[in-house]
Structures are given as structure tokens and as C-alpha cells.
Amino acid sequence: MSDTLSRLRGELIAAGQFFHSKGWVPATSSNFSARLGAEDMLITSSGQHKGRLDDNGFLRADLQGVSLETGKRPSAETGLHTVMYRRDPAIGCVLHTHSVNATVLSMRLEEVVLAGYEVQKAFPGVETHESRLMIPIFPNSQDIPALAAEVNAYLDAHPQTVAYLIRGHGLYTWGTTVADTLRHIEALEFLFECVYRQLLLDR
Amino acid sequence: MSDTLSRLRGELIAAGQFFHSKGWVPATSSNFSARLGAEDMLITSSGQHKGRLDDNGFLRADLQGVSLETGKRPSAETGLHTVMYRRDPAIGCVLHTHSVNATVLSMRLEEVVLAGYEVQKAFPGVETHESRLMIPIFPNSQDIPALAAEVNAYLDAHPQTVAYLIRGHGLYTWGTTVADTLRHIEALEFLFECVYRQLLLDR
Amino acid sequence: MSDTLSRLRGELIAAGQFFHSKGWVPATSSNFSARLGAEDMLITSSGQHKGRLDDNGFLRADLQGVSLETGKRPSAETGLHTVMYRRDPAIGCVLHTHSVNATVLSMRLEEVVLAGYEVQKAFPGVETHESRLMIPIFPNSQDIPALAAEVNAYLDAHPQTVAYLIRGHGLYTWGTTVADTLRHIEALEFLFECVYRQLLLDR
Amino acid sequence: MSDTLSRLRGELIAAGQFFHSKGWVPATSSNFSARLGAEDMLITSSGQHKGRLDDNGFLRADLQGVSLETGKRPSAETGLHTVMYRRDPAIGCVLHTHSVNATVLSMRLEEVVLAGYEVQKAFPGVETHESRLMIPIFPNSQDIPALAAEVNAYLDAHPQTVAYLIRGHGLYTWGTTVADTLRHIEALEFLFECVYRQLLLDR
Numbered sequence: 103m104s105d106t107l108s109r110l111r112g113e114l115i116a117a118g119q120f121f122h123s124k125g126w127v128p129a130t131s132s133n134f135s136a137r138l139g140a141e142d143m144l145i146t147s148s149g150q151h152k153g154r155l156d157d158n159g160f161l162r163a164d165l166q167g168v169s170l171e172t173g174k175r176p177s178a179e180t181g182l183h184t185v186m187y188r189r190d191p192a193i194g195c196v197l198h199t200h201s202v203n204a205t206v207l208s209m210r211l212e213e214v215v216l217a218g219y220e221v222q223k224a225f226p227g228v229e230t231h232e233s234r235l236m237i238p239i240f241p242n243s244q245d246i247p248a249l250a251a252e253v254n255a256y257l258d259a260h261p262q263t264v265a266y267l268i269r270g271h272g273l274y275t276w277g278t279t280v281a282d283t284l285r286h287i288e289a290l291e292f293l294f295e296c297v298y299r300q301l302l303l304d305r
Numbered sequence: 306m307s308d309t310l311s312r313l314r315g316e317l318i319a320a321g322q323f324f325h326s327k328g329w330v331p332a333t334s335s336n337f338s339a340r341l342g343a344e345d346m347l348i349t350s351s352g353q354h355k356g357r358l359d360d361n362g363f364l365r366a367d368l369q370g371v372s373l374e375t376g377k378r379p380s381a382e383t384g385l386h387t388v389m390y391r392r393d394p395a396i397g398c399v400l401h402t403h404s405v406n407a408t409v410l411s412m413r414l415e416e417v418v419l420a421g422y423e424v425q426k427a428f429p430g431v432e433t434h435e436s437r438l439m440i441p442i443f444p445n446s447q448d449i450p451a452l453a454a455e456v457n458a459y460l461d462a463h464p465q466t467v468a469y470l471i472r473g474h475g476l477y478t479w480g481t482t483v484a485d486t487l488r489h490i491e492a493l494e495f496l497f498e499c500v501y502r503q504l505l506l507d508r
Numbered sequence: 509m510s511d512t513l514s515r516l517r518g519e520l521i522a523a524g525q526f527f528h529s530k531g532w533v534p535a536t537s538s539n540f541s542a543r544l545g546a547e548d549m550l551i552t553s554s555g556q557h558k559g560r561l562d563d564n565g566f567l568r569a570d571l572q573g574v575s576l577e578t579g580k581r582p583s584a585e586t587g588l589h590t591v592m593y594r595r596d597p598a599i600g601c602v603l604h605t606h607s608v609n610a611t612v613l614s615m616r617l618e619e620v621v622l623a624g625y626e627v628q629k630a631f632p633g634v635e636t637h638e639s640r641l642m643i644p645i646f647p648n649s650q651d652i653p654a655l656a657a658e659v660n661a662y663l664d665a666h667p668q669t670v671a672y673l674i675r676g677h678g679l680y681t682w683g684t685t686v687a688d689t690l691r692h693i694e695a696l697e698f699l700f701e702c703v704y705r706q707l708l709l710d711r
Numbered sequence: 712m713s714d715t716l717s718r719l720r721g722e723l724i725a726a727g728q729f730f731h732s733k734g735w736v737p738a739t740s741s742n743f744s745a746r747l748g749a750e751d752m753l754i755t756s757s758g759q760h761k762g763r764l765d766d767n768g769f770l771r772a773d774l775q776g777v778s779l780e781t782g783k784r785p786s787a788e789t790g791l792h793t794v795m796y797r798r799d800p801a802i803g804c805v806l807h808t809h810s811v812n813a814t815v816l817s818m819r820l821e822e823v824v825l826a827g828y829e830v831q832k833a834f835p836g837v838e839t840h841e842s843r844l845m846i847p848i849f850p851n852s853q854d855i856p857a858l859a860a861e862v863n864a865y866l867d868a869h870p871q872t873v874a875y876l877i878r879g880h881g882l883y884t885w886g887t888t889v890a891d892t893l894r895h896i897e898a899l900e901f902l903f904e905c906v907y908r909q910l911l912l913d914r
Contacts, residue, residue, distance in 0.1 A: 122736075125327075128495035129427035129488045151488070200424065202495060206502045209421065218818060220851060220880035221809065223739035230853050231879055242423060244433050269433055271423035285738045285760070292737035292811060299815045302505060302911060331698035332691045347518075353692070367688045403627065405698060412624060445626060447636050469637035473637055474626035505708060531733075534901035535833035535894045557894070606830065608901060612908045615827060650839050665761060676840055677829035708911060 107162075110144055113280040115155045120284075121199055122153020124293065131200035133177035135162040136280055137187055141165055143177065143264055145183060148175045150294050181250040186276050189257065193276050195283040200272035203294035208239045208267040210301070224289035225264045228279075237290070238258070239267045310365075313339040313347055316483040318358045323487075324402055325356020329494065334403035334475065336380035340384035341388055341485055344368055348386060384453040389479050392460065396479050398486040403475035406497035411442050411470040413504070420494050422505045428467045429480075439463070441491070442470045468493055513568075517549055519686040521561045526690075527605055528559020532697065537606035537678065539583035539696055543593055545570055551589055554581045587656040592682050597664065599682050603688040604676035609700035612674040614645050616707070630695035632683075633671045634711050640667070643696070666700045667689040671696055716771075719745040720755055722889040729893075730808055731762020735900065739879065740809035742786035745889055746796055750774055752790055752887040757784045758799045773854045787855065793857040795885050797868065802885050804892040811879035812903035817848050817912070825902055833898035834873045835886075845869070846899070875901055 114134045132152045135145035142164050146152065148161040161174035167184045169176055177183075183196045188274035207214055214237040221230050222235050238256060239244045243249045251266070257263055263285060265275035273290060315496040317337045324330045334360060335355045338348040351354065355361040364377035370387045372379055372380055380386075386399045407408050410417055425431050425438050441459055446452045452471070469479035476493060480486035520540045527533045538558045541551035548570050552558065556565040567580035573590045575582055582588075589602045613620055622641040628634050631641065642664055649655045655674070663669055670692060671681035679696060683689035730736045741761045744754035751773050755761065759768040770783035778785055778794045792805045801835045807850060816823055820821035825844040831837050832842065839910075847865055852858045858877070866872055872894060874884035 125495070129424060129492040131424055131427070132383050172370065202498045202502065204425075205495075206506070209503070210506060218851070218879045219814065220812075221738060224740070231851050236747070242421070242434050253844065256831055268423070270421045289738040292734070294816075295811045296814050297809065298502065298816070299907065303815070303819060305506065305508065305914070328698070332627060332695040333628070334627055397683045403698075405705065408625065408627075408698075409709070412706070413709060445624070445637050471626075473624045480668050501705065508709065508711070531901070534830060535898040537830055538831070541854065607905045608908065611828065611830075611901075612905050612912070615909070617913060648827070648840050674829070676827045711912065711914070 104138075106205040107144060110138070110280065111157060111160055114144070114146070114160070115238070117197065117280060117284055118146045118152040118155045121287070122151075124291070126199045126204075126287075127152040128192060129199060129269065133179055133183070133198050135180075135183040135187075135196050137194045138162065140191070142170060143183065143187055145176050145180060148177050181246040181248055182253065182273055185254050189254065192278055194278045195280045196274065197283045197287055198274045199287055199291075200270060201291055201294065203291065203298050204267055204268055204273040207294055207297060207301075208269045208271070210283070212237060213238050214267065214294070214297060216297070219293055221289050221298065224285055235264065237265050239266060239269055242269045242271045242285040275287060307341075310341060310347060313341070313483065314360060317347070317349070317363070319410065320400065320483060320487055321355040321358045325354075326492070327404070329404040329407075329490075330355040330401040331403060336382055336386070336401050337447055338383075338386040338390075338399050338463065340397045343394070343403055345373060346386065346390055348383060351380050362489060368400045382449055385447040385456065385477060388453040388457050392457065395481055397481045398483045399477065399479045400486045400490055401475060401477045402490055402494075404494055404497065406501050407470055407476040410497055410504075411472045411474070414442060415498070416441050417470065417500060419500070422496055422499065424492050424495055427488055430465070438467065440468050440470060441466065442472055445472045445474045448470070510544075511551060513544060513571050515684065516544070517566055520550070520552070520566070523690055524558040525688060527693070528557075530607070530697070532605040532610075532693075533558040536604060539585055539604050541586075541589040541593075542601045543599065544568065546585070546597070548576060549589065549593055549652045551586060554583050585652055587652040588680060591656040591660050592680055594651070595660065598684055600684045601686045602680065602682045603689045603693055604680045605693055605697075606679060607697055607700065609697065610673055610679040613675055613700055613703060613707075614632060614675045614677070617645060619644050620673065620703060622703070624697065625699055625702065627695050631692055638703070641670065643671050643673060644669065645675055648675045648677045650675065662665040681694075686706050713747075713756045716747060716753060719747070719889065720766060720769055723753070723755070723769070725765045726806065726889060727761040728894070731760075733810070733900070735808040735810040735813075736761040737898075742788055742807050742867075744789075744792040744796075744805050747771065750780060750794065754785050754795055754905060755791060757786050757911065778780055789880060790855040791862065791874070792857040794863050798863065801887055803887045804889045805883065806886045806892045807881060807883045807897055808896055810900055810903065812900065812907050813876055813882040814879055816903055816906060816910075817880070819877045820848060822847050823876065823906060825906070826901055828905065829914070830898050830901055833894055844873065846874050847874060848878055851878045851880045865893070880912070 127287045130149050133146045136145050137143050142162055144160050145163055149163050162170040165184045165187050167180040186193050191303045216235040246291045275286040333352050336349045338346050341344050345365055347363050350364050350368050365373040366379045368387045368390050370383040389396050389399045419438040423434045478489040521583040536555050536557055541549050543549050550566050551566050551569055566703040568576040570584045571590045571593050592602045593645050620643040623637045626637045628641050712788045739758050739760055744752050746752050753769050754772055756770050771779040774793045774796050776789040795802050795805050822845040829840045831844050849896045884895040
């Protein structure tokens, strides 16, 4: 087993424990992956609790989502990870989490518009709070290939996108490293709580 | 003492610590049980703080709720546990927790209707977010045998039910194992917080 | 140093750490005491952070609030502790905490009325959720002897009272032991969060 | 390396861990400093996660904000720290945090007015809850020298100020020691949550 695989697995286990402490990975929701090389990735296997992952909670898969380990099945949503790695060789990590705010906002809004928040600078290429960040929301579907194709087409048309929500289902975001992607999750969850509180005060 | 009893007790102690960290077992509220065999169960004894349980916080009781250990009294709500084990030999664990959301929603609603949430798939037999889950709410009562009979009749009529609330009093859910039932609690508490936030935004 | 003093001090230190983890003792607010004997008590000294107490954060004082240790000054609110110990020899602990909900509710309401909550059974003498619990709210004052006299007169007239709030200033409750009083705090903070959420939903 | 530097660094690392546990330093937001002497300070370096700081996350800089360590760049907002140390030789610590409440309130209000809260006594010179504390809110800007000059002019005109907010960007406060400044943060975050809940109830 390579050092890289072992290191990435440790980073994803720690990420899961942090998310669990925040309530962002309830029950067996959510899934995490990290790129291993040009053609393969490490991804959480199906049905794991993401706050209590151990070394056995992962498998290697190729970028078509085919398991490279006999007897282990990747997460049902693997296609939403592989679509990102195939789009962009610079992407090294994809994290899907499932917070209350991501869920509720995705059921109330058509998209999440972020403007005027200093924390927007946590995203690559954003230099000022005066920028405007759009987080699209896709309808939920159990047809993952169709959903992945829809995401892919949207990202072709909107290449600056840093994350998206699936309605009633949570957040997907990505980055060059696990640490990068964690920073995106922290910034987005912070912003979602701000947006929720703003919505309440607006009513 | 059997290995099974020791393992189940450890799992229930850990469950209580997790619930306490979330504020779901305030004061000496809540009670937990796990099936030991065809005719007996392990249940928390009366008056314990469920976040600081130790080995002495439990007793063996039969499925009529009679203590099998001299000098130890089972929880006052034992009848709500035994009714589940008698109904269904596949049930291996019953957990009653007492969160703010379970309490407040049970005092505002006639029933909790869950629809459109991906997390609903945490429950057995639910394959899609398009399903519709109904959590009934029973009036609170200090007459536990009467309440148990009411629950039993409701479950006969609605066998797909995964959990219920007692008004002002919290949540009961069950599963084949402690881990299973924990997953239900996590999913339900997540959903209750979503429902609470939706209610606030709806006003 | 007596074993009792050492044990009580340890219990109050642990209570402070728990309260701090919940955000109920911000900055140097709050103060804790426990009865040592018929004529003396242990109380937190002035200006301590109650979440990071050590053995030096306490002093012995008599039930008129006079320090029994040279060079150590008891909390400015000592008179609200001694009035309780003088009233009732069965009282073994008085805890004052300072949560957001205790603060906000005390500034919005004339009194907190609790009815229909199962958790009310955490209080001595309460056997059913059908009881009705009244938590009075006193105007804040920097004149502690006057405030203590007002509390004393109220408790004479309403001996079933289990706790009170001071407006903008937090909660006082008491019990026979530290564990007892901790149970009251947990139950009350749970109920205050319920009341806050009910108020929001009522608007 | 001096004992003072080592001690202060340890205090700021611990402060960051505490803030992170509360969600007040999301992503790589926030920055912390402490005075080392008449002419220099310790400050977090650019781009660090403030909840996971280690010894390498800091650098020495002079009070014009010039790094005294080759290859290390101070935080982009260094000028908001140095302006305070230059104003007042008694200031020993400046902390900038970035909570949801500080962010949301700064985007909804012209200033935060605090009155009637006992916790106001956590600030130097405040002896009673009857005082009135004003926390000004400055428009956000990426031009830090201009923002620092604006803060400086405000503080000249309002020397009793204990903290300020930058719109959409968080809180700045200061004190004679790290412990002092931590107490201010805890008190202010407590008060911001109170103000947010009051605003919601007012609507």
C-alpha cells in the first residue's frame, strides 16, 4: 500500500470526525474521495458512518467508478465524484456532506447567492468580499448518472462554480487537496448558517 | 455474565455519552434497552443520568418488564420497551431520547410528516427521498400500560412506522441492533431540526 | 482540609467545565457554592472563569458571607447563596449560571411558566407533566442585600419555587447535593430552549 | 527565543482551538496578535487555519507591521493590529474573530447597542448593567491602511470603545493580556447571540 493512499485515508477519516462533531454527516449520509493518481481514487465504501470511519471504510476505484478491490462496493453516489476527477486533473478531493442548513436552504431556494461576505475569499480566485458567488441547486434524483451529466453540463457553462447543492440532499465541493476542500466546506457551512439567519430576519 | 450482555451494555453507555454531548438526554430523562434473548432484555435502571451511565446503571428484566435482579428497579417506562420486543422478535434495541426538537415539535404538530429528504433512506425499506414518512405523536400519560397499548394498536394498523413521539416527552425508535437504532436517532434528530427550521421559515 | 471540602470542590470544578462546554458561564459570570456544615460553605472567589476553575478558585465563608480565608474575597453575589443556606438546612448546593436563553427570556417575560413538559418531573415533588411550574423573574440590581431580601420574601410566599431568574443576569437554582442541583440546571436549560423556540413559533 | 514569546504563542494557540470549537474562526479567517515589547509583536502568519495553529503559524513583526522574520508574511490585516498597539502602550493583545452572529449582525445593523445585560461588566470600567455599550460597525474594505485610519479616528472620538465590527467580516477586540481579551470575546459573542435572538423575537 502506498504512502499516499495511507496519508489520504487518514486525512479523510479525520475530516469525517470533524464533520460528525458538527452534525454534518448524519446517519450513513455523505461520502468522501481523494485522487490517488491519473486513473484512480480512494472513496468511502457504501453504508459507512462517516464520523466513525476506519481503514476498512474505503476502497480504490477507477475514474469510471469501478471498484479495484474485490468484494467492496463504492458509495452509490460514486458517479458524482468521478465526474469531477475526469473534468479536471487538478482536482484532488471531492467531499459530499449533509448538514441541516444545506438541506433546508436547498429546499427553500432556487440557488444560494453569496455577496458581501469576507469569507468568500476562502475560494480560489476570489480576492474581495465584493464578488458574488452562486451555489446552484439541482433537483434530487436516485439516477446518479443522469445527475452527474447535469452537473457536468452546468459546470461547462459555469466554470467558476465552487460547489453545488442537491435538493434535500446536501453539499458537494472539491479542491486540489483534502485540506483545500475542508476549507471550502467550513466556509460554505459558515455562509449557509449566515444565509439561514438572514432569511429568518428577512421574514 | 455473558459476552453479549457486556457488549450491549458498552454500546448503550457509549450511545448515552453521544446523546448527552448533543443535549438529547437532559437530567434523568430517556431510557435505553437491548434484547438479550428470546425472553429477556437489558434496560437502564430508574433515575440514572443517561450521559454518565456505568455498568451499575442497567438491569436484566423479562419481556413483561419484571426485574431479574433483586434490588434493582427498571425505568418507569419499561412497558414501552417490552411492547416492542414482544411485537417483533427481530427488534434488538429500543432507544428513547428527549431532545428539544422532539419536545417542541410534539407540542406543535399532530404528526411529523417527512418528505423529500434524502436522509429518509436511513430507514429500513426506504429506497428514495420520494417516499413519505409519518411519525405519529401520542398524548403524554403517566399510565404507561395504557400508552403501550395505544402504541401497540397504532403499530398494528401502521406496520411501516419507524418511530413515534410522545407529546412533550420525546422520541421512541427501535432497530435490529444498537447501531441500527442509533442510526435512526441520528437521522430523526437531523430531520426534526430541518422540520423546525422549515416551520420557522414558513411563518 | 476535610475530605468533604475536597470532594465538593471537585464536583463544582467539573460542573463549571460542563457549563462552559454549553456556553452557560461566559467570561467571569456565574458563581457556585456548596454547604460544608451547619455554619459554613465553599464558594467560588471573585473574578474567576467558571469553566477553568482550579482548587484556588474557591474559599470558605460563613453563612453571613464573611470569608474564612485571609486574602480571599467571595463572589460579589455571595448574599444570594447565603440566603438559601440560612432559609433551609436541607439545601446543600446553590448554582448560578448565565445562559443566553436565561438572559433573553428574563428580558422578554414577566415569569417563565412551564406546563406540559415531561422534564418537569426532574424537580422534587413533581410527579406529572400536568403540573405547572413557575420560575419568577426579579429585576436586576447591583444591591445584592436588597435583592436577597426580595428573593427571601418571594420564597416565603411561594415555597414550591425551584429556581428564579434575575433580569439580564441569569439563573439561580439549588438542591440537596451538587448532583441534584446540576440536574435542575440541565432540566431548566432544556426547558428554556423549548420556551424560546415556542415563543419564536408563536410569533 | 524568549519565555514571553513562547508563553504568548501557547496562549494564542489555545485561544484558536477554543474559538474553532465554537465555530468563530471558519476556514482561514481571523488573526491574533500579542505585544512582545515596546516595539514588536507576535502575529499569526498569512493563510493559517486559526483552530490548528502550531509554533510555525506565527511571526514577529514591528509595530509598523514589517516582518522581523525572513520568509514569513504577516496576516493581510496586520495594520488593524498595529494601530491598536501604537495607540495605547497598555494594550497587550488584539484578537480578530469571525462568528456567524458578528457577521450577520454587522450586515443588519448600523451599530450594536448593548444595554441591560449583566455581562457588560466583563469590560473594563463597567460597574453596572445600567451602562450602555456601543459597538460600532465599519464598512468592509480590502484597503487595510484606510480602514485602520478610520478605526483610529473613531477611537480618538470614542475612547470608551471596547470592540468594533467590520461589516460581513467579524469582530476586533483588545485587552491588556490574552486572558483579558479572551474574556471580551466570550462576553461579546454571548451578547451577540442575545441580540440576534432579541431581533428575531422583535420581528
